[in-house]
Amino acid sequence: MKTKKEKVLGSDRRDFLKLAGVGAFAGGAAALGATKKTKAADAETPASRGYHETDHVRKFYRTARF
Amino acid sequence: MPASQAVTDGNFGAELSEEDASRSALYRLLGRVLVAPPTDSMLAAMAVLKGDDSPLGRALSDLARTAETSEDLEREYHDLFIGLARGELVPYGSYYLTGFLYEKPLANLRRDMALLGIARREGVREPEDHVGAVLEMMAGLIDGSFAPPVNDFAAQQRFFATHVEPVAPRFFSDLEKADAARFYRKVAMVGRLFLEVETFAFQLT
Numbered sequence: 232m233k234t235k236k237e238k239v240l241g242s243d244r245r246d247f248l249k250l251a252g253v254g255a256f257a258g259g260a261a262a263l264g265a266t267k268k269t270k271a272a273d274a275e276t277p278a279s280r281g282y283h284e285t286d287h288v289r290k291f292y293r294t295a296r297f
Numbered sequence: 298m299p300a301s302q303a304v305t306d307g308n309f310g311a312e313l314s315e316e317d318a319s320r321s322a323l324y325r326l327l328g329r330v331l332v333a334p335p336t337d338s339m340l341a342a343m344a345v346l347k348g349d350d351s352p353l354g355r356a357l358s359d360l361a362r363t364a365e366t367s368e369d370l371e372r373e374y375h376d377l378f379i380g381l382a383r384g385e386l387v388p389y390g391s392y393y394l395t396g397f398l399y400e401k402p403l404a405n406l407r408r409d410m411a412l413l414g415i416a417r418r419e420g421v422r423e424p425e426d427h428v429g430a431v432l433e434m435m436a437g438l439i440d441g442s443f444a445p446p447v448n449d450f451a452a453q454q455r456f457f458a459t460h461v462e463p464v465a466p467r468f469f470s471d472l473e474k475a476d477a478a479r480f481y482r483k484v485a486m487v488g489r490l491f492l493e494v495e496t497f498a499f500q501l502t
Contacts, residue, residue: 243501244498244501245314245316247494247497247498247501248316248319248320248494248498249316250351251351251353251494251497251498252348252349252350252351252352252353252354252357252494253316253319253320253323253353253491253494253498254315254316254319
């Protein structure tokens with residue numbers, strides 16, 4: 232059961248985040264959703280790029296299940 | 298793709314608040330462009346981001362505008378982070394905290410990764426305390442990509458205090474001033490402002 236104090240602090244934090252511009256980042260989730268979907272397609276065209284996204288770079292950041 | 302679907306991927310069915318969905322998306326975006334240069338499709342997705350009128354929002358809009366016209370990001374990334382022996386910056390927690398790689402901060406991170414059930418991918422040779430990787434771990438802690446408990450606020454707070462706050466703000470400040478930074482200067486501004494918000498927000502609970 233949340234005490235009144237916990238509730239107040241929780242909404243302070245949420246209000247602050249909203250005010251600070253974090254809550255409005257609606258496009259961000261979609262942008263990253265798009266990158267998740269298209270990642271496979273990008274992996275098919277390394278030859279066209281000067282920098283080759285090697286396996287170890289690609290795997291490096293996948294320390295979490297994406 | 299609707300934002301609501303994106304936020305429920307991988308979080309074991311729990312619903313994220315709008316703020317947590319935003320926070321996770323921001324951490325993931327920042328982390329992803331730091332571990333490798335963004336692909337063309339990522340840049341296209343970033344180009345349509347719209348921030349509000351807050352300092353962070355304006356920095357996001359600025360990043361979006363820069364994403365639209367950025368070229369030769371592979372070279373910029375290489376000059377900043379790879380180089381011959383090293384890039385302009387060395388984006389690892391151990392380096393920022395001790396001046397050397399493979400130090401105690403990495404050991405601490407590995408300990409916490411084990412506790413949180415985050416595994417290092419096979420075949421990865423770089424140390425785990427790459428700033429980008431740590432930010433992606435933070436995203437996973439928020440959106441429940443890792444094992445339950447989902448969205449454990451105390452775990453987020455501990456992880457932030459131990460692995461993010463002592464390193465990433467200074468890193469972003471350095472990145473903002475780096476000679477080779479163009480696109481990544483805008484990334485750094487978003488990162489710095491976002492982490493200022495996060496640091497303060499964690500104190501509010």
